[in-house]
Amino acid sequence: MIKTDTKRDKVFIIFCYIFVALLVIITFYPFWDLFILSISPRSEALKPGLRLFTSAPTLQAYETVFKSNEIIRSFWNSLVRVVVGTVFSLGVTALTAYPLSKRDMPFNKLVTFIILFTMIFSGGMIPSYLLVKDLHIMNTIWALILPTAVTAYNLIIMRNFLESLPPSLEESACIDGASYMTIWYKIVLPLSKPVLATVMLWIAVAHWNNYFDAMIYMHDRSKYTLPVVLRRILLENELDKYLPEGAIDTGTAPQTPETTKGAIVMVSTIPIICVYPFIQKYFTKGVMLGAVKG
Template sequence: MIKSTSLSGKIFDGLNILFLLFMALITLYPFWHVLVGSIMPYEESIKSSLHFFPGKVSFEAYEYVFSKDTIVKSLLVSLFVTAAGTLYQLLITAITAYPLIKQDLPGRSAIFLFIIFTMFFGGGLIPYYLLIKSLGMVNSLAVMIIPAAISTYNMIVLKTFFQNIPIELEESAKMDGAGYMRIFFQIILPLSVPSLVTIGLFIAVGQWNNWYVPMLFLNDKDLWPLAIVLRDILINNNMELTRGGSFVSKEFMLGDTIKNAVVMVSVVPIIIVYPFIQKHFVKGVMIGSIKS
Protein backbone atom coordinates (compact mmCIF):
# COMPACT_ATOMS: atom_id res chain seq x y z
CA MET A 1 0.00 0.00 0.00
CA ILE A 2 1.36 3.42 -1.02
CA LYS A 3 1.07 6.01 1.77
CA SER A 4 0.55 9.65 0.91
CA THR A 5 3.13 12.15 2.18
CA SER A 6 1.22 15.40 1.54
CA LEU A 7 -1.32 16.82 3.99
CA SER A 8 -4.21 16.41 1.54
CA GLY A 9 -3.15 12.84 0.87
CA LYS A 10 -3.05 12.02 4.58
CA ILE A 11 -6.50 13.55 5.06
CA PHE A 12 -7.81 11.50 2.16
CA ASP A 13 -6.28 8.31 3.60
CA GLY A 14 -7.77 9.08 7.01
CA LEU A 15 -11.23 9.64 5.56
CA ASN A 16 -10.93 6.38 3.63
CA ILE A 17 -10.03 4.50 6.80
CA LEU A 18 -12.95 6.04 8.71
CA PHE A 19 -15.34 5.21 5.87
CA LEU A 20 -14.14 1.59 5.65
CA LEU A 21 -14.39 1.21 9.45
CA PHE A 22 -17.95 2.54 9.31
CA MET A 23 -18.87 0.14 6.51
CA ALA A 24 -17.28 -2.74 8.41
CA LEU A 25 -19.30 -1.82 11.51
CA ILE A 26 -22.68 -1.69 9.79
CA THR A 27 -21.84 -4.89 7.89
CA LEU A 28 -20.69 -6.93 10.88
CA TYR A 29 -23.13 -5.63 13.48
CA PRO A 30 -26.14 -7.73 12.30
CA PHE A 31 -24.01 -10.86 12.65
CA TRP A 32 -22.74 -9.70 16.05
CA HIS A 33 -26.29 -8.86 17.14
CA VAL A 34 -27.50 -12.39 16.36
CA LEU A 35 -24.45 -13.94 18.04
CA VAL A 36 -24.95 -11.92 21.22
CA GLY A 37 -28.69 -12.60 21.14
CA SER A 38 -28.05 -16.33 20.97
CA ILE A 39 -25.94 -16.41 24.14
CA MET A 40 -27.93 -13.85 26.11
CA PRO A 41 -30.50 -14.91 28.73
CA TYR A 42 -34.08 -14.12 27.77
CA GLU A 43 -34.58 -11.75 30.70
CA GLU A 44 -31.74 -9.57 29.47
CA SER A 45 -32.64 -9.74 25.77
CA ILE A 46 -36.11 -8.21 26.29
CA LYS A 47 -34.70 -5.12 28.00
CA SER A 48 -33.38 -3.61 24.76
CA SER A 49 -33.48 -4.32 21.04
CA LEU A 50 -29.80 -3.30 20.64
CA HIS A 51 -27.20 -5.62 22.13
CA PHE A 52 -23.49 -4.86 21.96
CA PHE A 53 -22.23 -7.08 24.78
CA PRO A 54 -24.08 -9.64 26.87
CA GLY A 55 -24.27 -8.93 30.58
CA LYS A 56 -24.55 -12.64 31.22
CA VAL A 57 -23.64 -15.56 28.97
CA SER A 58 -25.94 -18.55 28.64
CA PHE A 59 -25.65 -21.43 26.17
CA GLU A 60 -29.08 -22.78 27.07
CA ALA A 61 -30.44 -21.99 23.61
CA TYR A 62 -27.68 -23.98 21.89
CA GLU A 63 -28.16 -26.88 24.29
CA TYR A 64 -31.86 -26.84 23.48
CA VAL A 65 -31.29 -26.62 19.72
CA PHE A 66 -28.85 -29.53 19.60
CA SER A 67 -31.08 -31.61 21.85
CA LYS A 68 -33.72 -31.65 19.10
CA ASP A 69 -33.38 -34.41 16.54
CA THR A 70 -35.00 -32.25 13.85
CA ILE A 71 -32.23 -29.64 13.95
CA VAL A 72 -29.44 -32.22 14.05
CA LYS A 73 -30.99 -34.22 11.18
CA SER A 74 -31.50 -31.11 9.07
CA LEU A 75 -27.89 -30.06 9.68
CA LEU A 76 -26.62 -33.44 8.50
CA VAL A 77 -28.93 -33.29 5.46
CA SER A 78 -27.60 -29.83 4.57
CA LEU A 79 -24.00 -31.00 4.90
CA PHE A 80 -24.65 -34.00 2.63
CA VAL A 81 -26.62 -32.06 0.01
CA THR A 82 -24.05 -29.25 -0.06
CA ALA A 83 -21.07 -31.58 -0.43
CA ALA A 84 -22.68 -33.93 -2.96
CA GLY A 85 -24.35 -31.12 -4.92
CA THR A 86 -21.16 -29.05 -5.14
CA LEU A 87 -19.03 -31.92 -6.42
CA TYR A 88 -21.74 -33.03 -8.85
CA GLN A 89 -22.34 -29.56 -10.28
CA LEU A 90 -18.63 -28.82 -10.57
CA LEU A 91 -18.05 -32.02 -12.54
CA ILE A 92 -21.00 -31.46 -14.88
CA THR A 93 -20.09 -27.79 -15.38
CA ALA A 94 -16.46 -28.61 -16.20
CA ILE A 95 -17.41 -31.46 -18.55
CA THR A 96 -19.79 -29.10 -20.38
CA ALA A 97 -17.40 -26.14 -20.57
CA TYR A 98 -14.34 -28.00 -21.83
CA PRO A 99 -15.69 -29.23 -25.22
CA LEU A 100 -17.09 -25.77 -25.97
CA ILE A 101 -13.57 -24.31 -26.24
CA LYS A 102 -12.79 -26.67 -29.14
CA GLN A 103 -13.08 -24.88 -32.46
CA ASP A 104 -13.51 -28.17 -34.32
CA LEU A 105 -16.51 -29.30 -32.24
CA PRO A 106 -19.45 -29.92 -34.67
CA GLY A 107 -22.35 -27.57 -33.94
CA ARG A 108 -20.33 -25.73 -31.29
CA SER A 109 -22.05 -22.37 -31.81
CA ALA A 110 -25.54 -23.89 -31.87
CA ILE A 111 -24.90 -25.84 -28.67
CA PHE A 112 -23.57 -22.75 -26.93
CA LEU A 113 -26.55 -20.64 -28.02
CA PHE A 114 -28.92 -23.36 -26.82
CA ILE A 115 -27.27 -23.29 -23.41
CA ILE A 116 -27.39 -19.47 -23.29
CA PHE A 117 -31.10 -19.67 -24.15
CA THR A 118 -31.78 -21.33 -20.80
CA MET A 119 -30.55 -18.21 -18.98
CA PHE A 120 -33.48 -16.20 -20.28
CA PHE A 121 -36.33 -18.66 -20.74
CA GLY A 122 -37.71 -21.49 -18.60
CA GLY A 123 -40.58 -23.92 -18.80
CA GLY A 124 -42.40 -22.56 -15.75
CA LEU A 125 -43.10 -23.93 -12.30
CA ILE A 126 -45.95 -26.32 -13.16
CA PRO A 127 -44.12 -28.14 -16.01
CA TYR A 128 -41.05 -28.29 -13.80
CA TYR A 129 -43.02 -29.87 -10.97
CA LEU A 130 -44.63 -32.39 -13.32
CA LEU A 131 -41.19 -33.28 -14.71
CA ILE A 132 -39.74 -33.85 -11.24
CA LYS A 133 -42.78 -35.92 -10.28
CA SER A 134 -42.53 -38.06 -13.41
CA LEU A 135 -38.86 -38.72 -12.62
CA GLY A 136 -39.81 -39.98 -9.17
CA MET A 137 -37.75 -37.43 -7.27
CA VAL A 138 -40.52 -36.03 -5.06
CA ASN A 139 -39.67 -36.68 -1.41
CA SER A 140 -36.11 -37.56 -2.34
CA LEU A 141 -32.85 -35.74 -1.61
CA ALA A 142 -31.96 -36.27 -5.27
CA VAL A 143 -34.32 -33.42 -6.14
CA MET A 144 -31.88 -30.99 -4.49
CA ILE A 145 -28.88 -32.35 -6.37
CA ILE A 146 -29.65 -33.80 -9.80
CA PRO A 147 -31.95 -31.16 -11.43
CA ALA A 148 -29.55 -28.33 -10.59
CA ALA A 149 -26.79 -29.96 -12.59
CA ILE A 150 -25.36 -26.83 -14.13
CA SER A 151 -25.48 -23.05 -13.95
CA THR A 152 -25.04 -21.35 -17.31
CA TYR A 153 -23.22 -18.44 -15.70
CA ASN A 154 -20.74 -20.75 -13.96
CA MET A 155 -20.25 -22.66 -17.19
CA ILE A 156 -19.39 -19.46 -19.08
CA VAL A 157 -16.89 -18.41 -16.39
CA LEU A 158 -15.22 -21.83 -16.45
CA LYS A 159 -15.21 -21.91 -20.25
CA THR A 160 -13.41 -18.55 -20.28
CA PHE A 161 -10.87 -19.89 -17.81
CA PHE A 162 -10.23 -22.99 -19.93
CA GLN A 163 -9.60 -20.76 -22.95
CA ASN A 164 -6.75 -19.06 -21.08
CA ILE A 165 -4.87 -22.34 -20.60
CA PRO A 166 -2.08 -22.53 -23.23
CA ILE A 167 -3.09 -24.81 -26.09
CA GLU A 168 0.52 -26.00 -26.30
CA LEU A 169 -0.01 -28.09 -23.15
CA GLU A 170 -2.76 -30.09 -24.85
CA GLU A 171 -0.81 -30.46 -28.07
CA SER A 172 2.22 -31.74 -26.17
CA ALA A 173 0.07 -34.25 -24.29
CA LYS A 174 -1.50 -35.45 -27.54
CA MET A 175 1.94 -36.02 -29.02
CA ASP A 176 2.67 -38.24 -26.01
CA GLY A 177 -0.44 -40.29 -26.75
CA ALA A 178 -2.85 -38.79 -24.21
CA GLY A 179 -6.54 -38.70 -25.09
CA TYR A 180 -9.07 -35.99 -24.32
CA MET A 181 -10.24 -37.62 -21.07
CA ARG A 182 -6.70 -37.94 -19.73
CA ILE A 183 -5.89 -34.37 -20.76
CA PHE A 184 -9.05 -33.12 -19.09
CA PHE A 185 -8.56 -34.88 -15.75
CA GLN A 186 -4.76 -34.72 -15.49
CA ILE A 187 -3.97 -31.35 -17.07
CA ILE A 188 -7.01 -29.09 -17.43
CA LEU A 189 -8.64 -29.67 -14.04
CA PRO A 190 -5.42 -29.39 -11.96
CA LEU A 191 -4.60 -26.11 -13.69
CA SER A 192 -8.14 -24.83 -13.06
CA VAL A 193 -8.17 -25.17 -9.27
CA PRO A 194 -8.61 -21.39 -8.56
CA SER A 195 -11.61 -21.13 -10.87
CA LEU A 196 -13.09 -24.44 -9.67
CA VAL A 197 -12.77 -23.38 -6.04
CA THR A 198 -14.44 -20.05 -6.76
CA ILE A 199 -17.35 -21.63 -8.62
CA GLY A 200 -17.53 -24.33 -5.97
CA LEU A 201 -18.03 -21.65 -3.31
CA PHE A 202 -20.90 -20.12 -5.30
CA ILE A 203 -22.51 -23.53 -5.68
CA ALA A 204 -21.99 -24.49 -2.03
CA VAL A 205 -23.56 -21.28 -0.72
CA GLY A 206 -26.53 -21.75 -3.03
CA GLN A 207 -26.98 -25.37 -1.97
CA TRP A 208 -26.62 -24.54 1.72
CA ASN A 209 -29.21 -21.75 1.57
CA ASN A 210 -31.64 -23.59 -0.72
CA TRP A 211 -35.08 -23.68 0.89
CA TYR A 212 -37.34 -23.20 -2.13
CA VAL A 213 -36.78 -26.61 -3.76
CA PRO A 214 -37.33 -28.62 -0.55
CA MET A 215 -40.41 -26.51 0.18
CA LEU A 216 -41.87 -27.61 -3.17
CA PHE A 217 -40.86 -31.26 -3.27
CA LEU A 218 -40.06 -32.51 0.23
CA ASN A 219 -43.10 -33.36 2.32
CA ASP A 220 -41.17 -35.59 4.70
CA LYS A 221 -39.73 -33.36 7.44
CA ASP A 222 -36.98 -35.89 8.09
CA LEU A 223 -35.53 -34.87 4.71
CA TRP A 224 -35.68 -31.14 5.33
CA PRO A 225 -32.35 -29.28 5.16
CA LEU A 226 -31.45 -26.68 7.74
CA ALA A 227 -32.44 -23.76 5.52
CA ILE A 228 -36.12 -24.70 5.36
CA VAL A 229 -36.19 -25.55 9.07
CA LEU A 230 -34.79 -22.09 9.77
CA ARG A 231 -37.36 -20.56 7.42
CA ASP A 232 -40.13 -22.41 9.19
CA ILE A 233 -38.99 -21.02 12.53
CA LEU A 234 -38.29 -17.43 11.49
CA ILE A 235 -40.96 -16.72 8.87
CA ASN A 236 -43.89 -18.97 9.60
CA ASN A 237 -43.22 -18.89 13.34
CA ASN A 238 -44.05 -22.57 13.29
CA MET A 239 -42.23 -24.22 16.17
CA GLU A 240 -43.90 -27.60 15.83
CA LEU A 241 -40.93 -29.40 14.31
CA THR A 242 -40.70 -32.45 16.57
CA ARG A 243 -43.02 -35.38 16.25
CA GLY A 244 -45.73 -35.59 18.83
CA GLY A 245 -45.08 -32.18 20.35
CA SER A 246 -44.26 -28.55 19.95
CA PHE A 247 -40.77 -27.31 19.26
CA VAL A 248 -41.27 -24.83 22.11
CA SER A 249 -43.52 -25.74 24.99
CA LYS A 250 -42.57 -24.67 28.47
CA GLU A 251 -39.40 -23.19 26.95
CA PHE A 252 -41.49 -20.68 24.99
CA MET A 253 -39.67 -17.83 26.69
CA LEU A 254 -36.48 -18.95 24.93
CA GLY A 255 -38.09 -18.39 21.50
CA ASP A 256 -35.97 -15.42 20.39
CA THR A 257 -32.71 -16.87 21.67
CA ILE A 258 -33.50 -20.19 19.99
CA LYS A 259 -34.10 -18.39 16.70
CA ASN A 260 -30.76 -16.60 17.02
CA ALA A 261 -29.03 -19.87 17.90
CA VAL A 262 -30.50 -21.63 14.86
CA VAL A 263 -29.37 -18.73 12.64
CA MET A 264 -25.83 -19.04 14.01
CA VAL A 265 -25.84 -22.81 13.51
CA SER A 266 -26.87 -22.31 9.88
CA VAL A 267 -24.38 -19.52 9.15
CA VAL A 268 -21.18 -20.65 10.87
CA PRO A 269 -20.46 -23.81 8.80
CA ILE A 270 -20.41 -21.96 5.49
CA ILE A 271 -18.32 -19.15 7.03
CA ILE A 272 -15.74 -21.65 8.26
CA VAL A 273 -15.15 -22.85 4.69
CA TYR A 274 -14.20 -19.43 3.31
CA PRO A 275 -10.78 -18.92 5.01
CA PHE A 276 -9.53 -22.19 3.52
CA ILE A 277 -10.31 -21.12 -0.04
CA GLN A 278 -9.69 -17.38 0.24
CA LYS A 279 -6.27 -17.60 -1.47
CA HIS A 280 -7.94 -19.07 -4.57
CA PHE A 281 -11.05 -16.89 -4.55
CA VAL A 282 -9.78 -13.56 -5.96
CA LYS A 283 -7.52 -15.26 -8.49
CA GLY A 284 -10.36 -17.49 -9.67
CA VAL A 285 -12.78 -14.60 -10.13
CA MET A 286 -10.31 -12.44 -12.04
CA ILE A 287 -8.86 -15.13 -14.33
CA GLY A 288 -12.23 -16.72 -14.98
CA SER A 289 -13.84 -13.44 -15.93
CA ILE A 290 -11.17 -11.82 -18.17
CA LYS A 291 -9.87 -13.34 -21.36
CA SER A 292 -6.40 -12.26 -22.31
Protein backbone atom coordinates (compact mmCIF):
# COMPACT_ATOMS: atom_id res chain seq x y z
CA MET A 1 0.00 0.00 0.00
CA ILE A 2 1.42 3.35 -1.07
CA LYS A 3 1.23 6.01 1.57
CA THR A 4 -0.03 9.37 0.30
CA ASP A 5 0.75 12.68 1.93
CA THR A 6 -2.04 14.11 4.01
CA LYS A 7 -3.08 17.75 3.89
CA ARG A 8 -1.19 18.38 7.11
CA ASP A 9 1.97 16.87 5.62
CA LYS A 10 1.71 19.07 2.54
CA VAL A 11 1.27 22.18 4.68
CA PHE A 12 4.30 21.20 6.72
CA ILE A 13 6.40 20.63 3.58
CA ILE A 14 5.36 24.02 2.17
CA PHE A 15 6.24 25.65 5.50
CA CYS A 16 9.67 23.97 5.43
CA TYR A 17 10.33 25.24 1.90
CA ILE A 18 9.34 28.77 2.87
CA PHE A 19 11.48 28.64 6.01
CA VAL A 20 14.52 27.34 4.11
CA ALA A 21 14.03 29.96 1.38
CA LEU A 22 13.93 32.75 3.96
CA LEU A 23 17.00 31.32 5.67
CA VAL A 24 18.87 31.24 2.36
CA ILE A 25 17.91 34.85 1.62
CA ILE A 26 18.93 36.04 5.09
CA THR A 27 22.25 34.22 4.80
CA PHE A 28 23.05 35.12 1.20
CA TYR A 29 21.91 38.73 1.06
CA PRO A 30 24.77 40.26 3.11
CA PHE A 31 27.27 38.77 0.65
CA TRP A 32 25.21 39.98 -2.30
CA ASP A 33 24.88 43.48 -0.84
CA LEU A 34 28.63 43.62 -0.26
CA PHE A 35 29.32 42.44 -3.81
CA ILE A 36 26.94 45.00 -5.32
CA LEU A 37 28.56 47.71 -3.19
CA SER A 38 32.01 46.72 -4.43
CA ILE A 39 31.01 47.09 -8.10
CA SER A 40 28.83 50.19 -7.71
CA PRO A 41 29.90 53.61 -9.00
CA ARG A 42 30.31 56.51 -6.60
CA SER A 43 26.81 57.92 -7.21
CA GLU A 44 25.09 54.66 -6.24
CA ALA A 45 27.49 53.66 -3.46
CA LEU A 46 26.70 56.85 -1.54
CA LYS A 47 22.96 56.17 -1.56
CA PRO A 48 21.58 54.63 1.66
CA GLY A 49 19.25 51.64 1.71
CA LEU A 50 19.21 48.08 0.42
CA ARG A 51 21.13 47.16 -2.71
CA LEU A 52 19.85 44.52 -5.12
CA PHE A 53 21.41 45.60 -8.41
CA THR A 54 23.54 48.36 -9.88
CA SER A 55 22.81 50.15 -13.11
CA ALA A 56 26.45 50.80 -14.01
CA PRO A 57 28.72 48.06 -12.63
CA THR A 58 32.41 48.86 -12.47
CA LEU A 59 35.50 46.95 -11.39
CA GLN A 60 37.40 50.09 -10.46
CA ALA A 61 37.49 49.16 -6.77
CA TYR A 62 39.00 45.75 -7.57
CA GLU A 63 41.57 47.36 -9.87
CA THR A 64 42.55 49.66 -7.02
CA VAL A 65 42.86 46.73 -4.61
CA PHE A 66 45.03 44.67 -6.96
CA LYS A 67 47.31 47.64 -7.59
CA SER A 68 48.19 47.71 -3.90
CA ASN A 69 51.46 45.89 -3.22
CA GLU A 70 50.61 45.73 0.50
CA ILE A 71 47.33 43.89 -0.08
CA ILE A 72 48.82 41.55 -2.70
CA ARG A 73 51.68 40.72 -0.32
CA SER A 74 49.28 40.05 2.57
CA PHE A 75 47.15 37.86 0.29
CA TRP A 76 50.25 35.86 -0.63
CA ASN A 77 51.26 35.57 3.04
CA SER A 78 47.81 34.20 3.87
CA LEU A 79 47.96 31.76 0.96
CA VAL A 80 51.36 30.45 2.07
CA ARG A 81 50.10 30.12 5.62
CA VAL A 82 47.03 28.16 4.52
CA VAL A 83 48.93 25.77 2.25
CA VAL A 84 51.87 25.08 4.57
CA GLY A 85 49.78 25.09 7.73
CA THR A 86 47.07 22.81 6.33
CA VAL A 87 49.48 20.24 4.91
CA PHE A 88 51.59 20.21 8.08
CA SER A 89 48.63 20.08 10.49
CA LEU A 90 46.77 17.45 8.48
CA GLY A 91 49.84 15.21 8.31
CA VAL A 92 50.63 15.50 12.02
CA THR A 93 46.98 14.98 12.98
CA ALA A 94 46.69 11.87 10.81
CA LEU A 95 49.94 10.43 12.18
CA THR A 96 48.77 11.05 15.76
CA ALA A 97 45.23 9.75 15.26
CA TYR A 98 46.34 6.44 13.75
CA PRO A 99 48.06 4.96 16.84
CA LEU A 100 45.36 6.42 19.10
CA SER A 101 42.76 4.47 17.13
CA LYS A 102 44.35 1.23 18.38
CA ARG A 103 42.74 0.22 21.65
CA ASP A 104 45.73 -1.99 22.55
CA MET A 105 48.22 0.89 22.36
CA PRO A 106 50.00 1.35 25.73
CA PHE A 107 48.64 4.28 27.76
CA ASN A 108 45.94 4.90 25.15
CA LYS A 109 43.38 6.09 27.69
CA LEU A 110 45.90 8.33 29.47
CA VAL A 111 47.00 10.02 26.25
CA THR A 112 43.38 10.46 25.16
CA PHE A 113 42.53 12.00 28.54
CA ILE A 114 45.42 14.47 28.26
CA ILE A 115 44.26 15.47 24.78
CA LEU A 116 40.65 15.93 25.92
CA PHE A 117 41.86 17.91 28.94
CA THR A 118 43.34 20.54 26.61
CA MET A 119 39.88 21.11 25.11
CA ILE A 120 38.67 22.37 28.49
CA PHE A 121 41.80 23.98 29.95
CA SER A 122 44.29 25.56 27.57
CA GLY A 123 47.62 27.17 28.38
CA GLY A 124 46.39 30.66 27.57
CA MET A 125 47.79 33.51 25.56
CA ILE A 126 50.76 34.50 27.75
CA PRO A 127 52.28 30.98 28.06
CA SER A 128 51.80 30.49 24.31
CA TYR A 129 53.54 33.79 23.59
CA LEU A 130 56.46 32.92 25.88
CA LEU A 131 56.77 29.49 24.26
CA VAL A 132 56.88 30.98 20.76
CA LYS A 133 59.45 33.50 21.94
CA ASP A 134 61.64 30.82 23.57
CA LEU A 135 61.49 28.72 20.39
CA HIS A 136 62.85 31.75 18.47
CA ILE A 137 60.14 31.59 15.84
CA MET A 138 58.71 35.06 16.41
CA ASN A 139 58.00 36.95 13.20
CA THR A 140 58.16 33.71 11.16
CA ILE A 141 55.46 31.62 9.54
CA TRP A 142 56.08 28.83 12.07
CA ALA A 143 54.72 31.04 14.83
CA LEU A 144 51.36 30.81 13.05
CA ILE A 145 51.54 27.07 12.34
CA LEU A 146 53.20 25.20 15.21
CA PRO A 147 51.02 26.39 18.16
CA THR A 148 47.85 25.11 16.44
CA ALA A 149 49.36 22.23 14.47
CA VAL A 150 47.19 19.67 16.29
CA THR A 151 43.84 20.51 17.84
CA ALA A 152 42.04 18.11 20.13
CA TYR A 153 38.73 18.29 18.26
CA ASN A 154 40.21 17.45 14.85
CA LEU A 155 42.29 14.69 16.41
CA ILE A 156 39.30 13.05 18.10
CA ILE A 157 37.19 13.25 14.93
CA MET A 158 39.92 11.59 12.89
CA ARG A 159 40.64 8.97 15.54
CA ASN A 160 36.97 7.98 15.72
CA PHE A 161 36.85 7.63 11.94
CA LEU A 162 39.94 5.41 11.88
CA GLU A 163 38.43 3.21 14.58
CA SER A 164 35.49 2.50 12.26
CA LEU A 165 37.74 0.99 9.56
CA PRO A 166 37.64 -2.85 9.38
CA PRO A 167 40.60 -4.33 11.30
CA SER A 168 40.74 -7.21 8.80
CA LEU A 169 42.30 -4.92 6.19
CA GLU A 170 45.30 -4.18 8.37
CA GLU A 171 45.56 -7.79 9.53
CA SER A 172 45.72 -9.00 5.92
CA ALA A 173 48.40 -6.43 5.13
CA CYS A 174 50.43 -7.50 8.18
CA ILE A 175 50.28 -11.13 7.04
CA ASP A 176 51.67 -10.01 3.67
CA GLY A 177 54.59 -8.36 5.47
CA ALA A 178 53.53 -4.71 5.30
CA SER A 179 54.90 -2.34 7.93
CA TYR A 180 52.70 0.01 9.95
CA MET A 181 53.92 2.95 7.88
CA THR A 182 53.01 1.14 4.66
CA ILE A 183 49.58 0.27 6.06
CA TRP A 184 49.01 3.87 7.09
CA TYR A 185 50.11 5.30 3.74
CA LYS A 186 48.64 2.77 1.29
CA ILE A 187 45.53 1.53 3.11
CA VAL A 188 44.43 3.89 5.87
CA LEU A 189 44.90 7.22 4.08
CA PRO A 190 43.08 6.24 0.84
CA LEU A 191 40.11 5.01 2.90
CA SER A 192 40.12 8.19 4.99
CA LYS A 193 39.40 10.71 2.22
CA PRO A 194 36.07 11.88 3.74
CA VAL A 195 37.49 12.72 7.16
CA LEU A 196 40.72 14.09 5.66
CA ALA A 197 38.73 16.45 3.44
CA THR A 198 36.59 17.54 6.38
CA VAL A 199 39.51 18.22 8.71
CA MET A 200 41.43 19.86 5.88
CA LEU A 201 38.59 22.32 5.33
CA TRP A 202 38.40 23.17 9.03
CA ILE A 203 42.15 23.73 9.25
CA ALA A 204 42.29 25.80 6.06
CA VAL A 205 39.40 28.05 7.10
CA ALA A 206 40.92 28.54 10.55
CA HIS A 207 44.29 29.55 9.06
CA TRP A 208 42.66 31.83 6.49
CA ASN A 209 40.44 33.68 8.96
CA ASN A 210 42.74 33.86 11.98
CA TYR A 211 44.18 37.32 12.55
CA PHE A 212 44.90 37.40 16.28
CA ASP A 213 48.04 35.24 16.29
CA ALA A 214 49.47 37.07 13.27
CA MET A 215 48.79 40.38 15.00
CA ILE A 216 50.71 39.20 18.09
CA TYR A 217 53.60 37.24 16.59
CA MET A 218 54.26 39.23 13.40
CA HIS A 219 56.13 42.49 14.00
CA ASP A 220 57.21 43.08 10.42
CA ARG A 221 54.49 44.78 8.39
CA SER A 222 55.58 42.96 5.24
CA LYS A 223 54.64 39.65 6.91
CA TYR A 224 51.07 40.61 7.81
CA THR A 225 48.40 38.23 6.59
CA LEU A 226 45.25 39.40 4.83
CA PRO A 227 42.97 39.22 7.92
CA VAL A 228 45.35 41.53 9.81
CA VAL A 229 45.33 44.04 6.96
CA LEU A 230 41.56 43.72 6.68
CA ARG A 231 41.15 44.38 10.40
CA ARG A 232 43.35 47.47 10.25
CA ILE A 233 41.41 48.80 7.28
CA LEU A 234 37.93 48.16 8.70
CA LEU A 235 38.43 48.84 12.41
CA GLU A 236 41.36 51.24 12.52
CA ASN A 237 40.50 53.15 9.33
CA GLU A 238 43.93 52.67 7.74
CA LEU A 239 42.74 52.24 4.17
CA ASP A 240 44.96 55.05 2.85
CA LYS A 241 48.08 53.26 4.15
CA TYR A 242 47.47 50.20 1.97
CA LEU A 243 46.40 51.81 -1.33
CA PRO A 244 48.23 53.86 -3.96
CA GLU A 245 48.30 57.59 -3.29
CA GLY A 246 45.11 59.34 -4.40
CA ALA A 247 43.22 56.09 -5.01
CA ILE A 248 40.39 57.03 -2.67
CA ASP A 249 40.43 60.79 -2.91
CA THR A 250 36.97 61.86 -1.80
CA GLY A 251 36.38 64.33 -4.60
CA THR A 252 37.94 62.79 -7.70
CA ALA A 253 38.24 59.00 -7.33
CA PRO A 254 35.60 56.95 -9.18
CA GLN A 255 35.04 54.80 -6.09
CA THR A 256 34.43 55.54 -2.42
CA PRO A 257 36.30 54.11 0.58
CA GLU A 258 33.25 51.90 1.21
CA THR A 259 33.38 50.30 -2.25
CA THR A 260 37.10 49.65 -1.85
CA LYS A 261 36.56 48.09 1.56
CA GLY A 262 33.81 45.93 0.07
CA ALA A 263 36.16 44.78 -2.69
CA ILE A 264 38.84 43.85 -0.15
CA VAL A 265 36.34 41.83 1.90
CA MET A 266 35.15 40.04 -1.25
CA VAL A 267 38.74 39.23 -2.22
CA SER A 268 39.30 37.72 1.23
CA THR A 269 36.09 35.66 1.03
CA ILE A 270 36.17 34.28 -2.51
CA PRO A 271 39.02 31.71 -2.05
CA ILE A 272 37.15 29.75 0.63
CA ILE A 273 33.91 29.90 -1.36
CA CYS A 274 35.71 28.53 -4.43
CA VAL A 275 37.37 25.65 -2.56
CA TYR A 276 34.30 24.38 -0.69
CA PRO A 277 32.33 22.94 -3.68
CA PHE A 278 35.22 20.64 -4.60
CA ILE A 279 35.24 18.89 -1.21
CA GLN A 280 31.56 19.20 -0.36
CA LYS A 281 30.87 15.57 -1.30
CA TYR A 282 33.32 14.42 1.38
CA PHE A 283 32.35 16.97 4.02
CA THR A 284 29.04 15.59 5.38
CA LYS A 285 30.19 11.99 5.18
CA GLY A 286 33.39 12.79 7.06
CA VAL A 287 31.59 14.64 9.85
CA MET A 288 29.02 11.88 10.37
CA LEU A 289 31.48 8.98 10.28
CA GLY A 290 33.91 10.78 12.55
CA ALA A 291 31.23 11.60 15.11
CA VAL A 292 29.47 8.23 15.38
CA LYS A 293 31.92 6.50 17.70
CA GLY A 294 33.20 7.99 20.92
